[in-house]
Amino acid sequence: MSLTITSWNINSVRLRIELVAKFVKAVRPDILCLQETKCPDDKFPLKRFKRLGYEHVALNGQKGYHGVVVLSRLPFEATNIRTFCDNLDSRHVSVMLGARAGLARPLTLHNFYVPAGGDIPDPASNPKFAHKLAFLDEMRDCAELHPGDADHHVLVGDLNVAPHEHDVWSHRQLLDVVSHTPLECEKLLAVRDRGGWIDVARARVPLSEKLYTWWSYRAADWQAADRGRRLDHIWVSPALAGRVGGFHVARRARGWERPSDHVPVTTVLEL
DNA sequence: ATGGTCGGCAACCGA
Numbered sequence: 001m002s003l004t005i006t007s008w009n010i011n012s013v014r015l016r017i018e019l020v021a022k023f024v025k026a027v028r029p030d031i032l033c034l035q036e037t038k039c040p041d042d043k044f045p046l047k048r049f050k051r052l053g054y055e056h057v058a059l060n061g062q063k064g065y066h067g068v069v070v071l072s073r074l075p076f077e078a079t080n081i082r083t084f085c086d087n088l089d090s091r092h093v094s095v096m097l098g099a100r101a102g103l104a105r106p107l108t109l110h111n112f113y114v115p116a117g118g119d120i121p122d123p124a125s126n127p128k129f130a131h132k133l134a135f136l137d138e139m140r141d142c143a144e145l146h147p148g149d150a151d152h153h154v155l156v157g158d159l160n161v162a163p164h165e166h167d168v169w170s171h172r173q174l175l176d177v178v179s180h181t182p183l184e185c186e187k188l189l190a191v192r193d194r195g196g197w198i199d200v201a202r203a204r205v206p207l208s209e210k211l212y213t214w215w216s217y218r219a220a221d222w223q224a225a226d227r228g229r230r231l232d233h234i235w236v237s238p239a240l241a242g243r244v245g246g247f248h249v250a251r252r253a254r255g256w257e258r259p260s261d262h263v264p265v266t267t268v269l270e271l
Numbered sequence: 272a273t274g275g276t277c278g279g280c281a282a283c284c285g286a
Contacts, residue, residue, distance in 0.1 A: 011277075011278070011286085012277095012278055012279075015278070015279095036278090036286085038278065038279065063279085063280095064278090064279050064280070064284090064285095065279080065284085065285070065286095066285095116285075116286050117286095118285085118286090119286095128285085160286090216275085216276075216277095216286095217275090217276040217277045217286090218274080218275040218276050218277085219275080219276090220275080261276090261277075261286085
């Protein structure tokens with residue numbers, strides 16, 4: 001069977017519910033992972049998603065800030081929420097799919113929203129950047145994020161780091177800009193390498209090619225300027241590396257009316 | 272070199 005998984009920082013799920021509907025009607029992902037839902041769980045538009053075919057929902061929302069959710073056409077065996085840095089912010093939710101979803105081998109999926117880190121790239125003077133770095137260190141050391149050789153694990157989300165030279169519009173001009181500083185790039189790659197994860201986007205798109213998933217709201221014309229960054233990621237465990245059937249960045253979604261500043265990233269797994 | 276825009280929620284904080 002093939003399993004389509006999308007990750008999208010939606011920047012308010014209630015405000016953009018019709019954009020989500022438009023996307024899922026076109027792409028029909030089996031599993032949709034959203035970040036920055038900015039929605040308490042008791043206000044989440046469950047009925048609308050049910051009508052769209054997503055009956056199985058793992059929620060981790062909070063009022064006003066952050067918030068993640070996994071929406072699925074297939075049932076879960078289990079769901080889990082982790083906290084990082086002794087902080088109750090809603091930045092992680094994971095699900096496990098198995099026999100009930102028709103999978104021969106269980107699949108674990110983590111959905112993350114890594115702290116953005118504020119403006120000043122100095123952990124000594126900027127607590128938000130210190131928090132981001134500590135969050136990445138804790139991810140690196142988290143045993144649940146170290147899949148075994150045979151495990152089918154997926155990690156997606158807005159990781160708020162563009163780790164490679166061509167993950168940003170200008171490597172030189174962004175070296176001191178939070179999201180592309182060498183320190184946080186090293187830390188994100190350490191999370192990836194400690195877990196043995198494969199970066200699906202860069203397995204499919206050469207490192208020499210520009211690739212972005214986010215464009216600032218502050219540009220007068222985002223498309224003309226094209227000053228993007230690749231902040232949204234899909235990683236798979238080594239056992240899934242040979243089962244990636246497709247990968248796509250829905251750049252067109254940035255041009256929709258009242259868009260999120262992030263666009264959906266999608267992969268297809270052949271299981 | 273600087274400021275440029277969003278969303279939540281009701282004055283700014285976070286991005």
